[in-house]
Amino acid sequence: MKLLLIEDVPPLAELTREALEAEGFTVDHAPDVEAARAILSVIPPDVIVLDLGLPDGDGLDLLHGLRNEGRAIPVLVVTARAGLNDRIDGLDRGADDYIVKPAAPAEIAARCRALLRRPGGLLGRKLQLGDLAFDTTSRHVTAGGRALALARREIDVLEVLLRKMGQSVPRRMIEDAIYTLDETPGPNALEASVSRLRRQLAEAGANVEIHTIRGVGYLIAEAREA
Amino acid sequence: MSRSLVTALIRRLLLVGGLLTLINIAFVTAYYSADPEGLRREKVTHQIDRLAEALKVGPDGKITFAPSERLMRTFSDYPEAYAFRVQDGTGRILGEANTALVPADRWNVPDGPDAWWSEVRSGERSVLVGSRRILMAGEPVSVAFAAAGDPSNLLLFVYFDELFVHIVVALLPFAICLMIVNAVTVRQSLRSLVHAAEAARKAGPSHGIAPLPTAGLPTEVLTLVDAINDALLRLGDALEAERAFTAEAAHALRTPLAVLSARIEKLPGGREIEAVRADIAALRRLVNQLLSAAQADTLVVDAARRCDLSAVAEGVVGALAPLAIREGRRLAFEAQPGTMVRGDADAIAHALRNLVENALRFSPPGEEVLVRVSRTGRLEVLDRGPGIPDEQKPLVTKRFWRASASDLGGTGLGLSIVQRIAEAHGSTLDIEDHDKGGTALSIRFPAASPA
Structure with a gap:
């Protein structure tokens, strides 16, 4: 996957680049807005990592210009600015996610x-967590290589959770994703689906766990080693 | 010691009034003791005035003399001292008493002037006779009064009468008017100062620094308020500079820290490296907490801002749930949806993150940390940890305070930041025991009416 790293501090750029390359990304580096524009016009990357304070301009302006051109490349903003009062308006200006410096390259x-796992994203076709694999095209689920026979509703729930693996998914978001407008699910319908899914994952020996966050929703993560 | 300006003014006016009265008394006393003859004449004049008041013109045009009993008592009580005679132009006597005190021929000076005096010696005594001609219904009436000595202290009466006219009649109403006008004027000119004081009371990092209103201020006070406004302006600049410094410091500190942690990431694993990584993580937390503490100090909460407390809290619980799960704790959320409060959503989220991270750190593994939002705008974080002893409760919001020296997980800043944010919302961080064991930390936010 091609990644464009826009970062003006040389040692930080070099270290981040090495770490990202070790994680399997092909990294292009631009130290300023001008270089970034040049690279973007030649080889569009799959994902952009954008530092906001650049010597020849503001990263947010670059982002804004990109979105105005109608380009939907996912952008992760890395910023030292995020504070109490000035939470970046980057998300409003078209950033897909942001992370506060100092962030570990991992x-x-x-x-x-x-970001790439999002629907329509490059990694969106195959979702992998622990030994659980989910093919979003064929909608096949395997655990440790063995196929799992899941009902359609459980597959829907699993896909929503896996697309946000490691993050909380509000139950409203799951309900919106798995029920059509005509369906009126009972108050415990989602709980029932999740507990069936949990049982089947456990029976298949998958090393993933669906956690309940009472009052919020669910979260899927690799099982903790006991 | 402060004193009311109005009270001070009135006190001073009273003092001046009292002094004027004393001067007056001294003046009157000195005047008459320097001129005893004048005083005696004054006494006679005074009695003539009293007698003249008893003259009436009847409906038929006849003049009658009708003295009061009190007036006549002076003469019946002291026949040897006082005498009078009232007679009209034809010589008809309208009223008289004790006329024997003066030889009959001395009562009348038919063709004399309108007013006259005469000193009559009668044996050992000297009698002072005074007379005045008054026109009643076009007819002259002469009123004469004679006094030998002063057994009835008429002199004293005259003296007090003089004082009364000079002090009570002339000075008192004037002094009272002066005091009322003074009090009203001072109150009114200071009213605009009260507005300025209210504005000054509000000024501060949490409400912003605006110049005090100067409209309607008296010029004497305006100099002071202008000077205060200049000072406020400089304070505002300083505050702005501090905010800018905080932002600069954020950038300046975070970038080298990012380089440092990236370099450490590259090194091969090992016990020493793991320890260094943990140190870097602690340092990163400290830098972040220091910056947010500095920002919390200068946090401006716009009371007009509304936010959905339940939505903000749900977002924070969702964001921190992965951390809780990684550390083997559970996070739960209970709320009345759509609880609107007046407050800054980002600051409230920041406060709640600190509260939850704190609660997670002190919760035993497997236990639940509950975040609760009630309809009244109360945000609560309940943990099942060891609890906070009562004597430590006031200490936990102090900067860099830690429960024990070995507690290296926290920066000791978290709860002080929470307290600052609560204060900026006009609230406070309440620390209570959880009725099922553990601690209940809560902040009450002012409710906002639903839009």
């Missing part, structure tokens, strides 16, 4: 993969 890589 986390930058994880966030980039999460």
Whole structure:
């Protein structure tokens, strides 16, 4: 996957680049807005990591210009600015996610993969967590290579959770994604689906766990080693 | 010690009034003791005035003399001292008493002037006779009064009468008017100062620094208020500079820290490296907490801003749930949906993050940390940890305070930041025991009416 890293501090750019390359990304580096524009016009990347304070301009302006051109490349903003009062308006200006400096390169890589896992994203076809694999095209689910026979509703729930693996998914978001407008699910319908899914994952020996966050929703993560 | 300006003015006016009265008394006393003859004449004049008041013109045009009993008592009580005679132009006597005190021929000076005096010696005594001609219904009436000595202290009466005219009649109404006008004027000119004081009371990092209103201020006070406004302006600049510094410091500190942690990531694993990574993580947390503490100090909460407390809290619980799960704790959320409060959503989220991270750190594994939002605008975080002893409750919001020296997980800033944010919302962080064991931390936010 091609990644464009826009970062003006040389040692930080070099270290981040090495870490991202170790995670399997092909990294182009631009130290300023001008270089970034040049690279974007030649080889469009799959994902952009954008530092906001650049020597020749503001990263947000670059982002804004990109969105005005109608380009939907996922952008992860890395910023030192986020504070109490000035939470970046980057999300409003077209950023897909943001992370506050100093961020570990491993986390930058994880966030980039999460962006690419979004529906329509490059990694959107195959979702992998632990030994659980989900093919979004064929809608086949395997655990440790063995196929799982899941009902359509459970597959829907699993897909929503896997697309946001490691993050909380509000139950409203799951309900919106799995029920049509005509369906009126009972108050415990989602709980029932999730508990069936949990049982089947456990029976198949998958090393993933669906956590309940009471009052909020659910979260899927690799099982903790006991 | 402060004193009311009005009270001070009235006190001073009373003092001046009292002094004027004393001067007056001294003046009157000195005047008459320097001129005893004048005083005696004054006494006679005074009695003539009293007698003249008893003259009436009847409906038939006849003049009658009708003295009061009190007036006549002076003469019946002291026949040897006082005498009078009232007679009209024809010589008809309208009223008289004790006329024997003066030889009969001395009562009348038919063709004399309108007013006259004469000193009559009668044996050992000297009698002062005074007379005045008054026109009643076009007819002259002469009123004469004679006094030998002063057994009835008429002199004293005259003296007090003089004082009364000079002090009570002339000075008192004037002094009272002066005091009322003074009090009203001072109150009114200071009213605009009260507005300025209200504005000054509100000024501060949490409400912004605006110049005090100067409209309607008296010029004497205006100099002071202008000077205060200049000072406020400089304070505002300083505050702005501090905010700018905080933002600069954020950038300046975070970038080298990012380089440092990226370099450490590259090194091969090992016990030493793991320890360094943990140190870097602690340092990163400290830098972040220091910056948010500095920002919390200068946090401006616009009371007009509304936010959905339940939605903000749900977002924070959702964001921190992965951390809780990684650490083997559970996070739960209970709320009345759509609880609107007046407050800054970002600041409230920041406060709640600190509260939850704190609660997670002190919760035993497997236990639940509950975030609760009630309809009244109360945000609560309940943990099942060891609880906070009562004597430590006031300490936990102090900066860099830690429960024990070995507690290295926290920065000791988290709860002080929460407290600052609560204060900026005109609220406070309440620390209570959880009735099922553990601690209940809560902040009550002012409710906002639903839009």
